[in-house]
Amino acid sequence: MEEIDDETLMMQYAKGDVQAFTRLYYRHKDSLYRYFLRQTASPEVAEELYQEVWGKLIKAHLDYSATSKFTTWLYRIAHNHLVDHYRHNSTATKIITASxxxxxxxxxxxxxxxxxxxxxxxxxxxxxxxxxxxxxxxxxxxxxxxxxxxxxxxxxxxxxxxxxxxxxxxxxxxxxxxxxxxxxxxxxxxxxxx
Structure with missing residues (x-):
């Protein structure tokens, strides 16, 4: 079975193919969670941020265009959400410890x-x-x-x-x-x- 690239899957999801989203999710769930876990001091915070980013992706799926790799787009959302989280919690200047x-x-x-x-x-x-x-x-x-x-x-x-x-x-x-x-x-x- 031929492997479908992330960008194609995301475009399929934008057209309503929920199984394409499922494949993307399972392909990237572990690395995205680890990204948050290593950037925060708490597995609970990492889980919350992780879930919120997938929610943002779902909300933004119609706006996706394959002008860059899907992972670049996904981690840009994750990075921005992490920055917002620390700004919101007034800890933007604090060094983030890894867990x-x-x-x-x-x-x-x-x-x-x-x-x-x-x-x-x-x-x-x-x-x-x-x-x-x-x-x-x-x-x-x-x-x-x-x-x-x-x-x-x-x-x-x-x-x-x-x-x-x-x-x-x-x-x-x-x-x-x-x-x-x-x-x-x-x-x-x-x-x-x-």
Missing amino acids: IDEPSEELTKSIDLSDPQSNLLESLSQSQQMQQLKQCLQQLPRAQKEAFLLKHESGLSLKEIALVINETTENIKSRLRYGLSKLKHCLRLNGESK
């Missing part, structure tokens, strides 16, 4: 310290790696953490991330470079202190 209970395999693979100079992660147990990754992600500035998670958790390209958060591609590259550097440094420090 990472179950880091995905893609996320843990994205932090590769197994370079010739350091094999720290190989020497740690899986649970130690997860705990250290949680702690290090919590320390990243919000903008770097969001760019990192959109890249490594949601699989968006640099250009798509730039569209989602309304930044230049160069700024996204910088955020990712600095964020990854801070994560590697943090993981090395945690590995050395063991």
Whole structure:
């Protein structure tokens, strides 16, 4: 069976095909939920934001046009909703702490310290790696953490991330470079202190 791309499914949903929405939902539900979970301090808040974004998508489905990838459009809605949430709760200047209970395999693979100079992660147990990754992600500035998670958790390209958060591609590259550097440094420090 041929895989139908997200944009086609969304266009079908805009024409009234509810099964097309169901396929989109199941295709993106886990990564969208993890995006909110890692951006908030509470699974309850993440769940609320997650449900509200799907509601917004349903309301806006007739306005969708395939001028960009569906995931870019979806995460733009999610990003804007997250920003609105923090503005509404008067915490826009607060650093958002991550709640990472179950880091995905893609996320843990994205932090590769197994370079010739350091094999720290190989020497740690899986649970130690997860705990250290949680702690290090919590320390990243919000903008770097969001760019990192959109890249490594949601699989968006640099250009798509730039569209989602309304930044230049160069700024996204910088955020990712600095964020990854801070994560590697943090993981090395945690590995050395063991």
